[in-house]
Amino acid sequence: MNKNSLTSIAGGLWCVIGMFLIFRGFGLYQLAGQEQHSTQIAISLSIITAVLIGLLKGRFVLSKTARKNKARIHELADPVRIHQLFAKPFYFFIPMMMGLGVLLRSYNEYLGGYVVVAAIYCGIGMALIISSRTYWAKESTAPAPDNS
Numbered sequence: 001m002n003k004n005s006l007t008s009i010a011g012g013l014w015c016v017i018g019m020f021l022i023f024r025g026f027g028l029y030q031l032a033g034q035e036q037h038s039t040q041i042a043i044s045l046s047i048i049t050a051v052l053i054g055l056l057k058g059r060f061v062l063s064k065t066a067r068k069n070k071a072r073i074h075e076l077a078d079p080v081r082i083h084q085l086f087a088k089p090f091y092f093f094i095p096m097m098m099g100l101g102v103l104l105r106s107y108n109e110y111l112g113g114y115v116v117v118a119a120i121y122c123g124i125g126m127a128l129i130i131s132s133r134t135y136w137a138k139e140s141t142a143p144a145p146d147n148s
């Protein structure tokens with residue numbers, strides 16, 4: 001496998017997971033309306049908030065992470081393997097995030113209900129989709145400034 005393929009797979013994975021989270025979030029919005037009797041106004045405001053936060057987080061936070069991972073992939077020695085898709089510490093982060101999602105759904109009443117948890121899911125999903133574009137972007141000829 002070559003580095004460009006690995007980079008494309010990483011971007012595709014972020015996009016698919018983002019779509020899954022948005023799909024799951026809309027299921028939680030349905031539960032918010034059916035089980036917790038959330039109003040359409042509350043759900044609408046939650047969706048707008050999720051989109052705005054997702055756009056900002058995707059553009060300014062997760063895009064930086066994606067750029068670092070893309071650079072890491074391009075620094076790998078050939079041939080690359082599928083398990084090199086993400087850095088090793090990231091593989092420990094994934095189950096922690098999944099566990100956090102389970103906790104959020106389980107204890108949603110303490111956080112404001114499904115309408116809040118759905119906004120979190122949709123916001124993170126939106127951020128993943130927005131930042132996945134970084135994996136497919138053409139490399140610039142000038143080095144990017146390091147803001148850290």
